[in-house]
């Protein structure tokens with residue numbers, strides 16, 4: 001994983017004649033690829049496939065790489081010199097990106113000056129076998145040089161070593177990054193961006209363990225989950241979440257859609273029957289890694305049902321029928337949403353209260369480093385609120401925010417409401433109160449009739465009505481370094497070419513173009529919506545805000561009705577200066593007692609003598625025996641101080 005010079009994936013190599021007919025083929029479900037440098041400094045890709053000797057293909061300046069489907073783990077490389085095409089598929093997307101980037105950087109840096117070029121033909125004729133060395137790790141210097149070259153190229157029409165095509169690259173448009181720069185986007189070297197705790201979790205996931213990782217809001221759980229998804233082979237990995245918005249956040253589908261057994265209220269027998277129908281049965285049988293984000297909102301009864309369904313459909317008695325499960329969430333945040341008929345007994349339970357949870361023998365990790373907030377005072381207040389503690393310090397600090405002015409340059413605070421209806425009413429009435437003409441933006445849904453499903457599964461509305469002065473929130477990462485990220489708050493300044501021009505809190509302006517959201521369906525297909533990436537933002541419901549980072553928020557928590565609801569609302573803010581809490585009372589904050597004892601038990605199993613922690617042998621043995629992850633064992637302070 002850490003070496004960009006290697007890749008393991010499915011391959012198909014085709015050697016063509018001059019007329020284009022396939023002369024020779026090599027296909028393998030699992031092949032190992034390495035980037036090598038020959039003694040004459042030429043770059044080669046070596047392919048070692050099952051039942052075949054190693055094959056080396058020279059990667060020259062004329063080689064063409066197609067990386068459009070890199071996110072889906074697919075790519076192809078053409079070697080015109082040898083008339084060969086190498087098709088790659090089912091590659092872990094992050095590794096594929098890293099591999100192609102390494103190839104690109106090593107090629108962009110070229111041969112050291114004065115190195116003679118030897119053609120393959122000359123090499124063969126001289127009968128001198130070449131020596132091949134593994135390439136050295138990418139240095140910062142090489143990286144900078146390659147980026148400079150890519151930027152230099154973006155102003156002219158010279159061919160890209162990756163595309164091999166002549167084309168003018170647009171640098172002015174925020175949403176169209178140059179193809180070569182796509183490889184550098186967001187992460188110079190993916191693994192380097194994770195913190196130590198996150199790396200531990202990733203290693204456990206890649207080692208095939210069943211994992212549950214938790215942590216307070218903003219510790220980068222969803223961020224890490226995206227990296228985990230990117231490091232696993234896409235064909236056998238299913239990324240799901242308990243809600244549509246959370247699923248969209250990690251580029252996955254909802255757990256209900258994947259499981260295919262309805263809402264969970266059917267009998268086990270009926271659930272088995274449904275799960276055995278195509279395409280659900282194929283999904284269950286193909287899946288090797290099942291990822292579930294926002295696990296706190298999955299009902300325990302439903303979790304038990306899908307675990308039994310997995311065993312039944314896969315005809316395998318192991319937990320989840322042998323599927324590796326990777327679960328992520330914070331049980332101190334929102335609990336499962338369950339509807340009750342009047343008089344019906346509340347049978348709602350958390351996943352951790354089920355036999356299915358225990359049987360998975362989950363390796364548990366708690367992420368401690370908060371990334372959303374940087375102010376330690378605010379982090380410590382949020383940690384108290386998380387466990388339902390609103391002491392004097394909390395009260396004083398939160399009450400002091402009630403009078404602060406957090407509006408700036410016409411951008412008002414977003415009101416977080418405990419009830420969805422209230423948020424809708426506020427948005428509509430505020431929009432109507434604005435003078436000026438409305439502009440309506442209708443989404444383009446590529447599959448007719450998929451509107452309702454896309455409304456549920458994407459955060460972006462089917463119909464968006466805007467006016468100048470409308471408060472909006474950005475729904476996509478458009479340009480991370482410019483601060484145009486998912487959750488950024490802005491106001492409509494004007495309409496240009498029938499598109500809304502938005503001014504953000506950081507004063508950046510952005511002419512919102514249509515963006516695309518693609519959702520995978522249970523049948524292996526996809527649904528796509530194109531829409532301007534905006535949503536009205538005078539108000540949001542707390543439930544819809546779970547998982548988001550928000551710029552400037554206001555709340556009155558008088559009507560919260562769930563444990564953890566106040567914590568979710570407060571932890572959306574990045575700092576105390578962009579938060580306003582009205583009428584704060586200690587009674588608005590409480591934690592579920594079952595959750596408290598679950599975390600307390602987790603905490604107790606973690607507390608082990610310091611001497612043992614320093615003893616590598618003991619640590620290794622404990623890791624094998626217990627369900628506690630490495631990062632938890634290494635900590636010297638209790639995770640929570642629950643009194």
Ligand SMILES: Nc1ncnc2c1ncn2[C@@H]1O[C@H](COP(=O)(O)OP(=O)(O)OP(=O)(O)O)[C@@H](O)[C@H]1O
Nearest residue numbers: 193194195216217218219220221222223371372547
């Ligand atoms: N290792 C990291 N380095 C830099 N930024 C990070 C890192 N991990 C996470 N972040 C950033 O921290 C913010 C919060 O991350 P994320 O939304 O994944 O947290 P979370 O634990 O899922 O929170 P929540 O419980 O509210 O859903 C995001 O802006 C994310 O990009």
Ligand SMILES: [Mg+2]
Nearest residue numbers: 221222223547
């Ligand atoms: Mg999250």
